[in-house]
Amino acid sequence: MEPLSNKRKVLESKPMNFWERIYLPSILQGLAITMKHFWKKPATTRYPEERREYSENFRGMHSLKRDENGKERCTACGLCALSCPAEAITMIAAERQKGEEHLYREEKYAAVYEINMLRCIFCGLCEEACPKEAIYLDGDHVPADYLRKDFIYGKDKLVEAPLNQ
Amino acid sequence: MGIADIIIKFSLIVVIFAISLLIAMYSTYAERKVAAFLQDRIGPDRAGPWGIFQPLADGGKMFLKEEIIPTNANGFLFIAGPSLAILTACIGSAVIPWGQKIVVAGHVVDLQVTDINVGILYIFGVVSLGVYGVMIGGWASNNKYSLLGAIRAASQNISYEISMGLSIIALLMVTGTLSLRQIAEQQHSWHWNVLYQPLGFLLFIVCAFAETNRAPFDLPECETELVGGYHTEYSSMKLGFYLFAEYINMFVSSAVMATLYWGGYNYPGMDWMAAHTGPTIAPLIGVAVLFIKIFAFIFFFMWVRWTIPRFRYDQLMDLGWKALIPLAIANIILTGLFITFK
Numbered sequence: 001m002e003p004l005s006n007k008r009k010v011l012e013s014k015p016m017n018f019w020e021r022i023y024l025p026s027i028l029q030g031l032a033i034t035m036k037h038f039w040k041k042p043a044t045t046r047y048p049e050e051r052r053e054y055s056e057n058f059r060g061m062h063s064l065k066r067d068e069n070g071k072e073r074c075t076a077c078g079l080c081a082l083s084c085p086a087e088a089i090t091m092i093a094a095e096r097q098k099g100e101e102h103l104y105r106e107e108k109y110a111a112v113y114e115i116n117m118l119r120c121i122f123c124g125l126c127e128e129a130c131p132k133e134a135i136y137l138d139g140d141h142v143p144a145d146y147l148r149k150d151f152i153y154g155k156d157k158l159v160e161a162p163l164n165q
Numbered sequence: 166m167g168i169a170d171i172i173i174k175f176s177l178i179v180v181i182f183a184i185s186l187l188i189a190m191y192s193t194y195a196e197r198k199v200a201a202f203l204q205d206r207i208g209p210d211r212a213g214p215w216g217i218f219q220p221l222a223d224g225g226k227m228f229l230k231e232e233i234i235p236t237n238a239n240g241f242l243f244i245a246g247p248s249l250a251i252l253t254a255c256i257g258s259a260v261i262p263w264g265q266k267i268v269v270a271g272h273v274v275d276l277q278v279t280d281i282n283v284g285i286l287y288i289f290g291v292v293s294l295g296v297y298g299v300m301i302g303g304w305a306s307n308n309k310y311s312l313l314g315a316i317r318a319a320s321q322n323i324s325y326e327i328s329m330g331l332s333i334i335a336l337l338m339v340t341g342t343l344s345l346r347q348i349a350e351q352q353h354s355w356h357w358n359v360l361y362q363p364l365g366f367l368l369f370i371v372c373a374f375a376e377t378n379r380a381p382f383d384l385p386e387c388e389t390e391l392v393g394g395y396h397t398e399y400s401s402m403k404l405g406f407y408l409f410a411e412y413i414n415m416f417v418s419s420a421v422m423a424t425l426y427w428g429g430y431n432y433p434g435m436d437w438m439a440a441h442t443g444p445t446i447a448p449l450i451g452v453a454v455l456f457i458k459i460f461a462f463i464f465f466f467m468w469v470r471w472t473i474p475r476f477r478y479d480q481l482m483d484l485g486w487k488a489l490i491p492l493a494i495a496n497i498i499l500t501g502l503f504i505t506f507k
Binding site: 021022023027030031033034035037038040041042043044046 | 199201202203204205206207210468469471472473484488
C-alpha cells in the first residue's frame with residue numbers, strides 16, 4: 001500500500017546483545033535516574049495551607065454584585081441563563097414593591113436566583129452576557145460537599161454582602 | 166533449661182514479633198514516602214506530623230471495611246489463605262541471629278530465638294511455604310483472575326527457588342555450615358560473604374525479589390492484567406493480611422540477606438568497640454548495625470519497585486530458567502575451583 005505520508009520509518013529490531021540481555025546496566029541506569037529525583041524539590045503544594053499563585057483572570061465562584069448604594073444590580077433579565085452553555089442558572093423574577101427601593105436598583109429583580117455548581121463549567125459567558133454588570137466569577141473555589149442538593153447555590157450564597165456590614 | 170531462660174526466650178520471641186510487625190507497619194508508610202520522593206512528591210502528610218500516624222489510619226480503615234466472602238468461595242480455605250500467608254511470614258525470623266551473645270546483669274542472653282544447625286534450610290522451607298497462602302487464597306476465591314494470579318505465584322516461586330537454592334549452595338561451600346549463627350560469626354569484622362560471593366549475592370537478591378512478589382516480579386498481583394491478582398476477592402483485614410505479609414516477608418528476607426552476605430551484626434572495628442564499651446553495649450551496637458543494613462535493603466526493595474517496570478511473563482521465565490540457573494551453576498563451579506586450588 002502507498003504510504004500516506006513520508007514520515008514512515010522502518011525500524012530494524014536487532015537481537016539484544018549480552019549487556020542488554022542481562023538487564024543490569026540499564027537497571028543501574030534507571031536506579032541512578034530515580035535517585036536523582038529523590039533529592040529534587042517536590043512539586044507538591046500542600047493545598048489548604050499553601051496555595052499556588054492564581055492567574056489574575058481566574059474564574060471561581062459567582063457573586064451577584066450590588067451597586068454603589070448597596071442595591072442589587074440584577075434585574076432578572078435572564079440573559080445569563082440564556083447564555084449559559086451548561087444550563088446551570090435558573091431564576092424567578094419579581095416586581096419591586098413600594099418601600100423596597102433601597103434593596104433593588106430597578107423595578108424588576110430576581111426573587112430566586114440559583115446556580116447549580118455541579119453543572120457550571122466556569123466559562124464566564126454569564127459574566128459577558130450580563131448587561132447590568134451584576135454577575136462576576138471573582139470568588140474562590142466552590143468547596144466540596146456531601147449532597148448534590150447542597151451544590152445548588154441560592155441568593156444567600158451568591159449575593160455580595162451589604163455595604164453597611 | 167531454667168525458668169529464667171524460658172522467660173528470656175519468651176520475651177525475646179515477643180520482642181522480635183513486635184519489632185517485625187512494627188517494621189512491617191512502617192514499611193507501608195516508608196513505601197509511600199519513598200515512592201513520593203522518587204516521583205517528586207511529598208507523600209502522606211496529613212495524619213500526624215509528616216504523616217507518621219498514616220499506618221494506624223490505614224490499619225483502622227482495613228478493620229472497618231466490609232468483610233466479603235463470595236458465595237461460591239470455599240469458606241474454610243478462603244480464610245486459611247491469608248492466615249497461612251501471615252503465619253509463614255512471621256515464623257521466618259526465628260532463626261536469624263540478631264546480635265552477639267549479650268551480658269545483662271550477669272546473665273548471658275543469646276539474641277537468637279533458636280540456633281538450629283539447619284537454619285538456612287528452615288528459612289528455605291518457610292519461604293517455600295509462603296506461596297501456599299497465595300495459592301490457597303487464589304484457589305478458594307473461585308475467580309479466574311485470582312486463580313491465574315495464584316498459578317503465576319506458584320510457577321514463579323518454584324522457578325526462582327531453584328536458582329535461590331543453587332546460589333545458597335555456593336555460599337555453603339564457602340562457609341561449610343548451615344547454621345546462621347556460625348555463618349554470622351565467620352563474617353567477623355569485614356570478612357563479609359559478599360566479598361567472596363558477589364555473583365551469588367546478586368542471584369540471591371534477584372530471587373529474593375521474586376520470592377517476596379515484589380516489583381519487578383509482582384506478576385501474581387499484576388493489576389493491569391489480573392484486576393488484583395490472587396487477592397481480587399479479598400476485602401477488609403484478610404486483604405490487609407496479604408499486604409502485611411508481603412512487608413513482613415520483605416523485612417525477613419532483608420534480614421536473611423544481611424546475615425548471609427553482608428556480615429549480619431558484624432562491622433569493621435567491632436573488636437576495638439567491644440574492648441572499649443564492654444560486653445553489654447557492644448552487642449547492642451551490633452544489633453543496631455544489623456538493623457541499619459536491614460533498613461538499607463528495605464529501602465533498596467522500594468527503590469527498585471519505583472524504578473523498574475514489571476517483567477512480561479515470558480521474560481520472567483526466561484530470566485529464571487535461562488539466565489539465573491546457568492549463572493548459579495557457573496557460580497558453584499567457580500567457587501568449587503577456587504576452594505580446590507587456592
